[in-house]
Amino acid sequence: MARLSRYFLPTLREDPADAESVSHRLVVRAGLARQLGAGLWTLMPALWRAHRRCEQIIREEMDAIGAQELLMPVLQPAELWRRTGRLEIEELFKLRDRRDAELVLAMTHEEAITWHVAREVRSYRELPMILYQFQVKMRDEPRPRAGLLRVREFVMKDAYSFDRDEEGLDAAYELHRRAYARIFDRSGLEWYEVQSDVGMMGGSAAHEYMAPCPAGENEIALSDAGYAANVEVARAEPAPAEGLPAPRPAPERVATPGARTIEEVSSLLGVPAAALIKALPVRTRSGRTLLVLVRGDHRLNEVKLRNHLGEEVRQLTAEEIETDLRVPPGFIGPVGIDVPVLADEALRGLRGLVAGANQPDAHLVGVEPGRDFDCAWADVRRVEAGDRCPLGGTIRIEPAIEVGNIFKLGTRYSEPLGATYLDEQGRERPIVMGSYGIGPARVVAAAIEQRADEAGIVWPQALAPFDLHLVALGPPGERAREVADSLYEQLCARGVAVLYDDRETATPGEKFMDADLLGLPLRATIGRKGVEQGVVDLRRRSDGETWRLPLDQAPEQLAALVRQGVADTAAAAGAG
Structure with a gap:
């Protein structure tokens, strides 16, 4: 198959200085990949063989559920993305040709596949249908890192299901769940299926497939009761707030000179971090400003906040807090603030809390949500280790690599792109869609991360470039x-x-x-x-x-x- 005397495998004796992960270090040392630019990697012959072996496993399992393979262009008309509302995605590469026509380099292919189906499918008799491809994707990744784990160009298997109704989508979704389980098992990975956010894809439900490893850029919440979710969407009952100060009949102002952070205020007043209200001023894409509150020992989950508000949000800068809210940063609080307040559910029912006084070098003690300020309520916090999951188990947090994802798109793309069919009564109905992706290079990198030892890579046989x-x-x-x-x-x-x-x-x-x-x-x-x-x-x-x-x-x-x-x-x- 290959004689090493003539094979292009440029191994190194030392680790690359910029290596950020085990797979990054080993694929470079073993001569498997070389970097061309930021987030741009050439897969050398041996790694491309491993990639193709992974593709073949995926192809066999996709074919087994009746999927049909095709190939679509990476370069696409921008108008399709404008019609679905995704043209403004920051990570989308945009360009113009010599005739000044707007084009994009696709990061996914929902628009293209839906455009084709809209022109070819007419009747309910042509549904259900599953189409898939292996194709290059382009992503203007702002922070390429960790070798093959966060890149700007990569090959992806993306599949799309087309059904008459939600019941058909549920069946297609379940077919892919079982196929993905077989794919990752055959690839020799340790993996979890976790609940996830639909994100820029849209739709009604999504799952991600995560391979746990220290270099993973995602975090998953797991429990001993079998619960598994991406921390972006995970829900759990918080550990109790212990050691809270005694309640007071009304808030009292106390001096906290120079104490701006949770740690500084907690230490100065001799109270636990859970006794503080962390106040985070945010602004939505539409221009709304509001104050979001979480418990002092918790963190804001911006994905949950975005989903609750229905639009993108960002935190205000220190300058904006001073000029727009007229409050010194570090001392902002909900009592008397002149903007809407949204409080995390973990604050509900707590008493004797500490909050910023909206004045320099001062805080309020004895604060009670609902009594001292009005607010809306929502789950907007990040789950933490030790929380209690919905199944009753104790949460632990593990880093992981996302190796695949599946989405129930519904009519998110078929409606704006006119993908419809005529039902048995001759009525026109929108096609109901699902989307299903796997990154072969991520599967390969995850296998390297999980199995490597001090001497180098330890390939699972199914993915090894050679037997x-x-x-x-x-x-x-x-x-x-x-x-x-x-x-x-x-x-x-x-x-x-x-x-x-x-x-x-x-x-x-x-x-x-x-x-x-x-x-x-x-x-x-x-x-x-x-x-x-x-x-x-x-x-x-x-x-x-x-x-x-x-x-x-x-x-x-x-x-x-x-x-x-x-x-x-x-x-x-x-x-x-």
Whole structure:
């Protein structure tokens, strides 16, 4: 399959200085990827092989649920995105051609696929239908980081379901949930399906597929009762606010010179952070200003706030607080403030709280929501470790990589783009849609993150760029090299994907080090002593177990071991 003496695999002896994650460090060191620019990565031949193996797993499972593969352009008319209201997304690349026509570089393909279906589907008899593709996506990512985990250009499998009604969408959604479970199991990942925010995609419901690892840019809330949700949408009962001061008949002003932060006020007054009201002035995209309150030991969840208000929000700057609200930053509070107040549910029923007095160097003690100020209520806080989930379990927070997502789009795209069908009575109805994405490169990076050890990558067999790393020791012309050459040819003839280290100048130590760094599932070594004894030395990368195979039976036994490894992976996925 590949002789290392001629294979493009530029390994490094040292870690790259800018590496931000395990996968970033190892894909560069192992010669699997090289950076072209910020968020722009070239996948070298070995990593592209792993990517294609991941694609094939996805393709097999998508085909199994009746999906049909196609390919759509990355370059698209901007008008389609204007009609769906998504043209103003900041991360969307926009450009004009030589005729001054507005175009975009697609970050997803809902607009394009819906446009096609709107022109081709006429009758209920043509539904349901699932279409999918593997295509490049472009995203003007503001903070590319961590190698392959946050990039500006990437390949994505995106699928779209088209149904007559919500019941049909539910069925298609469930088909994809089961297919995704099989895909991630076959890929050898530890993963969770979690509730998520619909975000810029729109629609009524969404789930994300998360692979836990320390380098993950997402955080998921998990519990021992089986609850799983992205922290952006997770809901939980907060841990009780303990040690609150005694209630007072009315708020009292106290001096807090220079104490602006929760920690400074808490320390100065000798009260727990949970006794404070954290006041956050925000402004919506439409220009509304309001004061959002959370418990002092909690954090605002801007996704929940955005979803509650129905529009984007941002926090006011210190200058805006002073000029627009006429309050010194750090001392703002809800009592007497002249803007609407929205309080988090965790504050409901609490008494004896501390809040800013809207005056320099002063706070109010003995504050009670509902008595001392009017407010609307909503769940707008971020869940924290130790909270109680809706199923009764204790919340823990883990970082994770998002490797896939699914959305119930409903008629979010079919209505503005005119995708309709005629039902049995001849009435025109909007097509009901779902959207389903997986990033193969993220799956590969997550597998590296989860399984790597101190020596390098430890590939799951299903994703490994090659099944076997064959190492030849000794110079050309020796018997060991002739035996290794012959074994390589016989394994290739049996369909085994072999990376053959036939380099003449590398020492045995260098060859073994590179083999551990690249991390293929099996390493077979042919050396002079082994040939004299009639054996092949075999080592399994995942656990270091070693054994010997008779040299005359090595081609058949090695091919059988590789086939068995793939079969075991597939069987485990099916059993799940």
